Amino acid sequence: MQQSLFEPEGGKEALASGAAVLRGFAAKRESALLAAIRAIEARSPFRHMVTPGGFEMSVAMTNCGTAGWVTDRAGYRYQSTDPVSGKPWPALPATFLDLADEAATAAGHPGFVPDACLINRYEPGTRLSLHQDKDEADYAHPIVSVSLGLPANFQFGGPKRSDPVRRVALEHGDVVVWGGPSRLFHHGVLTLKNGEHPMTGARRFNLTLRRAL
Numbered sequence: 001m002q003q004s005l006f007e008p009e010g011g012k013e014a015l016a017s018g019a020a021v022l023r024g025f026a027a028k029r030e031s032a033l034l035a036a037i038r039a040i041e042a043r044s045p046f047r048h049m050v051t052p053g054g055f056e057m058s059v060a061m062t063n064c065g066t067a068g069w070v071t072d073r074a075g076y077r078y079q080s081t082d083p084v085s086g087k088p089w090p091a092l093p094a095t096f097l098d099l100a101d102e103a104a105t106a107a108g109h110p111g112f113v114p115d116a117c118l119i120n121r122y123e124p125g126t127r128l129s130l131h132q133d134k135d136e137a138d139y140a141h142p143i144v145s146v147s148l149g150l151p152a153n154f155q156f157g158g159p160k161r162s163d164p165v166r167r168v169a170l171e172h173g174d175v176v177v178w179g180g181p182s183r184l185f186h187h188g189v190l191t192l193k194n195g196e197h198p199m200t201g202a203r204r205f206n207l208t209l210r211r212a213l
C-alpha cells in the first residue's frame with residue numbers, strides 16, 4: 001500500500017519502532033467493551049495475583065480467551081483454566097477480536113488473531129512496575145492494548161531495564177499496538193491518580209490482546 005505523503009492519519013502517533021498509539025480508536029465501542037468486561041468478571045472475577053516473590057499485585061486482573069496469564073508462587077505463565085473458578089476462562093468476545101484485528105491492521109500488523117486477553121483493573125493508588133511481556137510463545141505477534149476509564153501515565157523504555165524511559169498519557173478509548181522491535185520493550189503504569197470517569201467511576205481498565213500460544 002502507498003504510504004500517504006501527508007501527515008499520518010488523524011490520531012495515529014508513532015511511539016517507537018513498530019509501536020503506535022491510535023487515539024480514541026476504541027471510543028465508539030466503549031459501551032460494548034465495558035459490557036463485555038462485566039460479563040467476563042461475572043464468571044472470572046478480578047483478583048489480586050501474587051508474584052513469584054510473594055508480593056500481591058495492586059492491580060486486579062482477570063482474563064478471557066483460550067489461555068489466561070496468571071502469576072503465583074510457582075511463577076508467571078499462561079493457563080487454560082482460571083485458578084479461581086476452576087473452569088476455562090470466558091471466550092474472547094467478538095468485540096475484542098474485531099477491535100484487535102482493526103487496530104493491528106491500522107498500525108501495520110495485519111492478520112492479528114489473539115487467543116488471550118489479560119484485563120487489568122486499576123484503582124487510584126495502584127501501579128504496574130516496569131516489566132517486559134515475555135511469557136508468550138512467539139514475539140513476532142504484536143500486542144494490542146486498550147485503555148478505558150480514568151487516564152494513566154504509561155511509561156516505556158527499551159530492551160534493557162536500564163534504558164531511558166518515556167512517558168505517554170493514555171486516555172479512555174486510546175489503543176496502543178506494540179510490534180516489531182518494540183514488542184519486548186520494558187513498560188509500566190505510574191500510580192493512578194484520583195478521579196471519576198463517567199463510565200467506570202474511580203477505575204481504569206486495560207485490555208491487552210495477545211497471541212499467547
Ligand code: MD3
Nearest residue numbers: 120133143145178182183185187206208
Ligand atoms: C509495550 N499493561 O498487562 S498496556 C500488561 O496499561 C501491561 O495495564 C499495561 O503492561 C496497562 O502487561 C500497559 C501497554 C503495553 C502492553 C504490552 C506491551 C505496552 C507494551 C508489550 C511490549 C511493549
Ligand code: FE
Nearest residue numbers: 131132133187
Ligand atoms: Fe505488560
